[in-house]
Amino acid sequence: MADTALPAPGSTSRTRVRRIPEKSVGDRAVLHAVLDAGLVAHVAVTDDDGQPYVLPVAYARDGERVLFHGSTGSRLFRLLADGRPTCLTVTLLDGLVLARSAFESSMHYRGAMVLGRAEVLDETAAEAALRTISDHLLPGRWDDIRPPSRKELAATLVLALPLQETSVKVSDGPPDDAAEDLDRPVWGGHVPIREQFGTPVPDARGAVHPVPDYVRRWTR
Numbered sequence: 001m002a003d004t005a006l007p008a009p010g011s012t013s014r015t016r017v018r019r020i021p022e023k024s025v026g027d028r029a030v031l032h033a034v035l036d037a038g039l040v041a042h043v044a045v046t047d048d049d050g051q052p053y054v055l056p057v058a059y060a061r062d063g064e065r066v067l068f069h070g071s072t073g074s075r076l077f078r079l080l081a082d083g084r085p086t087c088l089t090v091t092l093l094d095g096l097v098l099a100r101s102a103f104e105s106s107m108h109y110r111g112a113m114v115l116g117r118a119e120v121l122d123e124t125a126a127e128a129a130l131r132t133i134s135d136h137l138l139p140g141r142w143d144d145i146r147p148p149s150r151k152e153l154a155a156t157l158v159l160a161l162p163l164q165e166t167s168v169k170v171s172d173g174p175p176d177d178a179a180e181d182l183d184r185p186v187w188g189g190h191v192p193i194r195e196q197f198g199t200p201v202p203d204a205r206g207a208v209h210p211v212p213d214y215v216r217r218w219t220r
């Protein structure tokens, strides 16, 4: 259930979509749905020299925050842990748009952006958050595998970024061709893109077990 006390996506001066604002979606339920559908987020951080970096990370939404983790040895994760401003994006690529002109050729997508500063979770909250991330990426897996040891937890920074200042942009529909281009002798339309899980491949270095039922149930 979306928290209606929090700002709607795209409702702050920094997150108001100016470029093609009709693609902006102000519904927090859609923000949640985009974040829940993705597996990878890109997290930006700028170092002391002003050089921006963008880190791809595994993540999960937990209510009104996004959880992600990295090594305590990571310079960029330590900057995020120090509360450096960040921007996290999740992009779902839904198709290629083949317009009759180069200018209008584009993509179908659902994208979410979150601005703010991440907080470091303490050890107990960190372990719960790691389970939440695992449940998002690998539903059913956590109870089968060895949980993190104290030493492994100590080597892991688990961060939470609040879904306070956010935006959502969704692009769909037919190509936005100008009327004078519609009759050009070229195919126009879009080609959907679907992400798909393949057949599980066992690691024969250890004992080979049947593929778990929860893995068989994964679809995408």
Ligand SMILES: Cc1cc2nc3c(=O)[nH]c(=O)nc-3n(C[C@H](O)[C@H](O)[C@H](O)COP(=O)(O)OP(=O)(O)OC[C@H]3O[C@@H](n4cnc5c(N)ncnc54)[C@H](O)[C@@H]3O)c2cc1C
Binding pocket: 014, 015, 016, 017, 018, 019, 020, 091, 092, 093, 107, 109, 110, 111, 112, 113, 166, 167, 168, 169
């Ligand atoms: C898969 C994909 C491919 C794209 N390819 C291109 C491309 O090739 N060229 C191009 O110009 N644009 C592309 N876009 C759109 C691009 O992400 C920007 O929305 C666009 O460039 C406008 O940027 P701006 O800074 O002028 O936006 P503004 O409207 O000025 O941005 C204002 C605020 O709107 C929000 N916002 C802007 N873009 C997004 C977004 N994508 N998702 C969520 N919130 C957003 C942010 O909060 C931002 O601070 C692509 C988007 C996706 C998801």
